[in-house]
Amino acid sequence: xxxxxxxxxxxxxxxxxxxxxxxxxxxxxxxxxxxxxxxxxxxxxxxxxxxxxxxxxxxxxxxxxxxxxxxxxxxxxxxxxxxxxxxxxxxxxxxxxxxxxxxxxxxxxxxxxxxxxxxxxxxxxxxxxxxxxxxxxxxxxxxxxxxxxxxxxxxxxxxxxxxxxxxxxxxxxxxxxxxxxxxxxxxxxxxxxxxxxxxxxxxxxxxxxxxxxxxxxxxxxxxxxxx
Amino acid sequence: xxxxxxxxxxxxxxxxxxxxxxxxxxxxxxxxxxxxxxxxxxxxxxxxxxxxxxxxxxxxxxxxxxxxxxxxxxxxxxxxxxxxxxxxxxxxxxxxxxxxxxxxxxxxxxxxxxxxxxxxxxxxxxxxxxxxxxxxxxxxxxxxxxxxxxxxxxxxxxxxxxxxxxxxxxxxxxxxxxxxxxxxxxxxxxxxxxxxxxxxxxxxxxxxxxxxxxxxxxxxxxxxxxx
DNA sequence: TCAAAAGTGTTGAAACTACACCCATGA
DNA sequence: TCATGGGTGTAGTTTCAACACTTTTGA
Numbered sequence: 001x002x003x004x005x006x007x008x009x010x011x012x013x014x015x016x017x018x019x020x021x022x023x024x025x026x027x028x029x030x031x032x033x034x035x036x037x038x039x040x041x042x043x044x045x046x047x048x049x050x051x052x053x054x055x056x057x058x059x060x061x062x063x064x065x066x067x068x069x070x071x072x073x074x075x076x077x078x079x080x081x082x083x084x085x086x087x088x089x090x091x092x093x094x095x096x097x098x099x100x101x102x103x104x105x106x107x108x109x110x111x112x113x114x115x116x117x118x119x120x121x122x123x124x125x126x127x128x129x130x131x132x133x134x135x136x137x138x139x140x141x142x143x144x145x146x147x148x149x150x151x152x153x154x155x156x157x158x159x160x161x162x163x164x165x166x167x168x169x170x171x172x173x174x175x176x177x178x179x180x181x182x183x184x185x186x187x188x189x190x191x192x193x194x195x196x197x198x199x200x201x202x203x204x205x206x207x208x209x210x211x212x213x214x215x216x217x218x219x220x221x222x223x224x225x226x227x
Numbered sequence: 228x229x230x231x232x233x234x235x236x237x238x239x240x241x242x243x244x245x246x247x248x249x250x251x252x253x254x255x256x257x258x259x260x261x262x263x264x265x266x267x268x269x270x271x272x273x274x275x276x277x278x279x280x281x282x283x284x285x286x287x288x289x290x291x292x293x294x295x296x297x298x299x300x301x302x303x304x305x306x307x308x309x310x311x312x313x314x315x316x317x318x319x320x321x322x323x324x325x326x327x328x329x330x331x332x333x334x335x336x337x338x339x340x341x342x343x344x345x346x347x348x349x350x351x352x353x354x355x356x357x358x359x360x361x362x363x364x365x366x367x368x369x370x371x372x373x374x375x376x377x378x379x380x381x382x383x384x385x386x387x388x389x390x391x392x393x394x395x396x397x398x399x400x401x402x403x404x405x406x407x408x409x410x411x412x413x414x415x416x417x418x419x420x421x422x423x424x425x426x427x428x429x430x431x432x433x434x435x436x437x438x439x440x441x442x443x444x445x446x447x448x449x450x451x452x453x454x
Numbered sequence: 455t456c457a458a459a460a461g462t463g464t465t466g467a468a469a470c471t472a473c474a475c476c477c478a479t480g481a
Numbered sequence: 482t483c484a485t486g487g488g489t490g491t492a493g494t495t496t497c498a499a500c501a502c503t504t505t506t507g508a
């Protein structure tokens with residue numbers, strides 16, 4: 001029995017919201033193949049490293065943020081077409097991460113320059129490898145998960161308002177949501193958010209109540225997309 | 228830059244319904260490691276083989292069924308803990324398959340004996356490698372997908388009755404469902420099923436209308452689990 | 455004629471949408 | 482004071498679970 005050798009990598013789809021836009025973390029490749037092309041951050045898994053640990057490590061390297069700060073990380077899917085990497089047969093395990101607004105990313109070892117790129121822009125250019133496919137899959141997963149999970153709070157800082165959460169839904173889904181009904185839906189979903197008792201003023205208008213993320217992971221009932 | 232070598236395998240969680248029980252395809256391992264233990268079917272990916280092609284190949288080898296016969300195949304998740312295979316560092320991409328009642332499986336090359344095992348039984352024994360975890364994840368995925376996808380038809384032969392579909396839901400979810408409301412829900416979900424015009428008699432009672440799978444993949448509206 | 459399964463009608467409760475309306479703040 | 486955003490009330494509609502009831506078969 002033989003074991004054909006493969007290289008195993010992790011790739012990251014890291015979403016955040018900056019300047020009222022859904023953004024994804026990208027790098028410009030500094031080495032061949034695809035030198036100079038925009039790609040998702042990622043790298044090879046070390047010989048004794050768990051897959052998720054490798055994803056955490058890459059995330060920390062690219063963003064300079066310690067894991068599980070305000071970051072949610074989950075496995076997305078695995079991509080292993082025979083010719084996806086021209087150097088060697090590579091299987092890549094893609095991970096999906098959601099972060100509150102992070103500081104400007106730090107360029108890592110194999111990244112010439114890491115930066116946040118609006119998703120709308122990233123979808124229009126051809127990324128290196130099969131990263132355009134991975135990005136599309138990640139976006140679809142994120143959109144779907146908003147419906148039935150408390151994911152939206154992962155995009156927010158530790159304290160946030162209902163309007164902040166609504167903003168996440170509106171930007172990720174790309175639709176307008178009635179603020180009044182949304183407000184009630186969020187409060188009706190047990191364990192989604194917990195009031196802190198504080199009030200925060202956004203400048204104009206009545207100050208909003210501050211909330212923190214609740215213990216729930218799944219939403220009951222879910223928050224439905226229009227369709 | 229070096230590429231640490233990994234072995235890449237696919238493992239299969241193949242569900243079917245036999246004798247009114249949800250069953251999973253298992254093998255008894257004929258070689259070390261875990262010789263004699265029950266495991267999920269699987270094997271190493273060939274050097275120039277796509278991941279899904281490898282899964283299709285293993286499925287055909289173990290069940291003797293040509294792919295896409297009445298079979299649905301989708302990627303489940305990837306498992307790569309450093310010590311999951313004592314022989315060599317292995318990353319396994321698990322696939323989930325749903326099949327109509329298939330003939331008794333054929334033992335393949337690396338399988339001492341393949342057989343259908345009730346899921347309730349498979350969950351109670353400790354499978355080889357991390358296959359107990361994979362099976363649990365696959366079951367949870369299958370349960371969740373019934374809610375919002377037309378997956379249930381993949382468990383049925385080309386022609387079926389509404390009661391057949393209901394049986395799938397009841398067995399996979401392990402709950403009783405009101406036949407009358409279920410009937411209407413299925414017909415209300417556009418593209419879920421299409422009438423063939425035939426009537427089939429099950430023995431007792433009024434004959435049921437026959438249906439075939441419709442073009443839809445997603446259910447609108449979904450069929451809710453009781454919570 | 456009875457049991458069993460398919461299928462239809464109906465009713466009351468719950469959830470959701472749309473929007474009127476009040477509250478609290480900055481300018 | 483007005484504009485702006487936070488938050489509550491409510492009416493009309495839709496959805497849905499529960500179950501009475503009819504239909505069509507095998508025994």
